[in-house]
Amino acid sequence: MSSGVVFPRTNPSIIADDGDSLTFCSTCAFSQACLSEGMDKSALMDLHVLVEHVGPLRPGEHVFREGDEFSAIAAVRAGTVKTYMIDPNGHEQVLGFHLPGEVIGLNAIHDDRYPCNAVALDTVMLCRFSFPRIAMLATRLPNLQRHLFKLMSRDIGVASLFAGDHSADQRMAAFLIGLSRRLAARGFSPRRFQLTMSRTDIANYLRQAPETVSRVLRRFEREGLVSIKLRDVEILDMQRLESLALVVLRH
Amino acid sequence: MSSGVVFPRTNPSIIADDGDSLTFCSTCAFSQACLSEGMDKSALMDLHVLVEHVGPLRPGEHVFREGDEFSAIAAVRAGTVKTYMIDPNGHEQVLGFHLPGEVIGLNAIHDDRYPCNAVALDTVMLCRFSFPRIAMLATRLPNLQRHLFKLMSRDIGVASLFAGDHSADQRMAAFLIGLSRRLAARGFSPRRFQLTMSRTDIANYLRQAPETVSRVLRRFEREGLVSIKLRDVEILDMQRLESLALVVLRH
DNA sequence: CGCACCGTTGAGCAACATCAACGGAGGTGG
DNA sequence: CCACCTCCGTTGATGTTGCTCAACGGTGCG
Numbered sequence: 001m002s003s004g005v006v007f008p009r010t011n012p013s014i015i016a017d018d019g020d021s022l023t024f025c026s027t028c029a030f031s032q033a034c035l036s037e038g039m040d041k042s043a044l045m046d047l048h049v050l051v052e053h054v055g056p057l058r059p060g061e062h063v064f065r066e067g068d069e070f071s072a073i074a075a076v077r078a079g080t081v082k083t084y085m086i087d088p089n090g091h092e093q094v095l096g097f098h099l100p101g102e103v104i105g106l107n108a109i110h111d112d113r114y115p116c117n118a119v120a121l122d123t124v125m126l127c128r129f130s131f132p133r134i135a136m137l138a139t140r141l142p143n144l145q146r147h148l149f150k151l152m153s154r155d156i157g158v159a160s161l162f163a164g165d166h167s168a169d170q171r172m173a174a175f176l177i178g179l180s181r182r183l184a185a186r187g188f189s190p191r192r193f194q195l196t197m198s199r200t201d202i203a204n205y206l207r208q209a210p211e212t213v214s215r216v217l218r219r220f221e222r223e224g225l226v227s228i229k230l231r232d233v234e235i236l237d238m239q240r241l242e243s244l245a246l247v248v249l250r251h
Numbered sequence: 252m253s254s255g256v257v258f259p260r261t262n263p264s265i266i267a268d269d270g271d272s273l274t275f276c277s278t279c280a281f282s283q284a285c286l287s288e289g290m291d292k293s294a295l296m297d298l299h300v301l302v303e304h305v306g307p308l309r310p311g312e313h314v315f316r317e318g319d320e321f322s323a324i325a326a327v328r329a330g331t332v333k334t335y336m337i338d339p340n341g342h343e344q345v346l347g348f349h350l351p352g353e354v355i356g357l358n359a360i361h362d363d364r365y366p367c368n369a370v371a372l373d374t375v376m377l378c379r380f381s382f383p384r385i386a387m388l389a390t391r392l393p394n395l396q397r398h399l400f401k402l403m404s405r406d407i408g409v410a411s412l413f414a415g416d417h418s419a420d421q422r423m424a425a426f427l428i429g430l431s432r433r434l435a436a437r438g439f440s441p442r443r444f445q446l447t448m449s450r451t452d453i454a455n456y457l458r459q460a461p462e463t464v465s466r467v468l469r470r471f472e473r474e475g476l477v478s479i480k481l482r483d484v485e486i487l488d489m490q491r492l493e494s495l496a497l498v499v500l501r502h
Numbered sequence: 503c504g505c506a507c508c509g510t511t512g513a514g515c516a517a518c519a520t521c522a523a524c525g526g527a528g529g530t531g532g
Numbered sequence: 533c534c535a536c537c538t539c540c541g542t543t544g545a546t547g548t549t550g551c552t553c554a555a556c557g558g559t560g561c562g
Contacts, residue, residue: 087498093415107411109404135400139390149386152403153360159410160358164344165458168518199541207416209519214542230527230541247338419550450509460551465510481509481559 047144050133053077055125063104063118063126070112072128073105079124080196084204085116094205096158097121097197099182105131106152121196162206166248171206172216173244176226180235191238195231298395301384304328306376314355314369314377321363323379324356330375331447335455336367345456347409348372348448350430352437356382357403372447413457417499422457423467424492425499427477431486442489446482 054074057063063074063081081098095116098104108114109131138145162171184190195202203210220226225241227234235241305325308314314325314332332349346367349355359365360382389396413422435441446453454461471477476492478485486492 085501087415087501089498095411107404107407109400110408115408135396136393139393139396142387142390145386145390145396149360149399149403152400152407153358155407156358156403156410157361157366159407159414160346163410163414163458164338198539207414210540211520211542212518215518218542247340250336250338449507461508462510462552463550466550469510 047134047137047141050130050137052128052130053125054128055079055123057120057124057126059120059122061120061124063120063124064108064114065117066114068114070105070108070114070131072130073103073108073134074129075103075127076100077125077127080121081118081124081126082121082197082201083116083118092204094201097179097201097205099179099186101186102182103151106155121201161248161250164248168206168208168212168216169219170244170248171208172213172220173225173241174248175202175206176233176235177238177242177245177249180238190235192232192234195233298385298388298392301381301388303379303381304376305379306330306374308371308375308377310371310373312371312375314371314375315359315365316368317365319365321356321359321365321382323381324354324359324385325380326354326378327351328376328378331372332369332375332377333372333448333452334367334369343455345452348430348452348456350433350437353433354402357406372452412499412501415499419457419459419463419467420470421495421499422459423464423471424476424495426453426457427484427486428489428493428496428500431489441486443483443485446484 052072054063055077057079066085076098078100081104083095083098083104085093085095087093098118104118105114107116134144134148138148162174166174179193179195180190183193197205199213200210203213206213217226217228220241221228225235225237225244227236305314306328308330317336327349329351332355334346334349334355336344336346338344349369355369356365358367385395385399389399413425417425430444430446431441434444448456450464451461454464457464468477468479471492472479476486476488476495478487
């Protein structure tokens with residue numbers, strides 16, 4: 001099980017209250033990103049006061065549910081959140097997996113209700129931002145507004161990536177490379193990580209049968225692309241995997 | 252090569268001054284929507300001065316191209332705009348068809364470049380909004396900010412609708428019902444309309460082969476769901492078509 | 503008139519889903 | 533600690549949707 005580097009266990013104390021309010025949420029990439037967008041200290045203080053730390057959530061606990069009234073967006077600080085919808089036939093459609101530093105709930109603004117469910121896959125910590133208040137703040141802080149615009153704009157693009165019509169191999173490669181890059185962006189190892197979701201979840205996300213997911217992964221292993229022991233993944237041939245994923249991810 | 256085509260300014264008269272500033276852009280649903288969001292007259296005036304009317308564009312003329320520097324979003328006033336990307340293998344991926352009242356370019360904010368191409372399918376008229384300026388204005392007009400947030404939030408959801416794994420029939424039904432509703436929302440007939448795009452475009456959008464599109468449409472016709480003569484569509488059995496589309500559209 | 507493109511139709515095929523069965527891991531209660 | 537159970541992941545056999553390849557009629561245009 002404990003085969004070296006894995007998901008968010010490297011995260012020591014979450015609220016490292018070192019006395020400096022600017023770094024109080026240093027593990028919350030939302031604040032970090034705002035800083036890098038050029039937001040100044042006092043602005044970050046304003047942002048700081050309307051944040052609400054949530055968690056830890058246990059696997060299976062929901063952050064919000066489809067139809068709930070929209071009130072807040074949330075930044076994942078630790079763990080993985082799965083967003084999904086249940087279609088009229090009762091089948092689950094996974095919309096995405098959200099890693100530390102990523103923001104959920106942006107798709108709920110439009111009709112003031114969450115259009116999907118969000119559930120913790122492992123132990124999850126969140127920063128919750130009241131949306132009316134962060135929007136109000138954004139009118140005073142152009143850089144915050146800019147950051148929110150960018151976040152939403154990005155989500156539009158991400159949603160259409162996996163909408164393409166690609167082979168099972170390409171989709172799986174893109175899934176693995178996508179995870180790898182997003183983890184790397186947060187300081188985790190891009191080569192070794194743990195899948196926090198079941199094969200069924202992956203299958204629902206990639207619009208495939210769980211059996212197909214299993215078969216593709218095993219073939220990737222036979223071909224020397226990856227090494228997979230249950231939920232522990234090691235990428236062995238990043239280049240070939242990336243070239244497979246290229247058609248889906250576009251770079 | 253890609254930069255020559257951005258927003259041709261064939262119509263330098265920015266303000267069609269008919270005397271009443273509130274209706275100057277009455278065909279531009281963007282302003283209308285802003286009004287309905289509670290924006291007042293003077294706010295609309297502010298919006299009004301930074302709009303730039305573009306067009307008419309001829310079929311095949313591009314509004315922007317993939318990789319172009321992002322500078323503006325645009326609201327379609329008349330005609331249909333197709334957004335698409337060319338994947339590394341040279342295959343076209345249609346992202347969407349944009350009807351009067353809809354806004355394009357929102358997915359370009361994230362990395363300051365348009366991630367896709369936008370081309371006129373018929374004669375197209377646009378309202379162009381400099382994004383830096385409209386964003387600036389949005390800090391002063393909370394209702395405008397709110398409207399922009401909503402537009403983007405909606406696009407996130409729309410992008411994931413067709414990402415699901417559905418049958419050819421369901422996708423086609425959803426496509427037709429979607430068009431019907433969006434046209435109805437702009438005052439056009441929901442039962443009879445013209446397809447402004449080719450079968451190949453539809454196929455690329457629905458991730459199917461053109462042959463499949465053709466076959467499904469013909470079968471819909473045999474089953475009495477629709478009547479189709481080349482690009483003229485008449486929906487005969489809205490209910491059955493909607494029930495087919497339900498799984499995709501979710502309501 | 504000739505050409506190019508669009509839409510349609512048919513035949514064969516391939517990718518992936520479905521159905522079925524089984525081994526292993528982890529959790530629970532005795 | 534063991535017995536049991538359930539869920540997860542894997543593997544094999546079979547089925548079916550929709551793609552590919554091919555051919556053809558219609559329409560618009562130079």
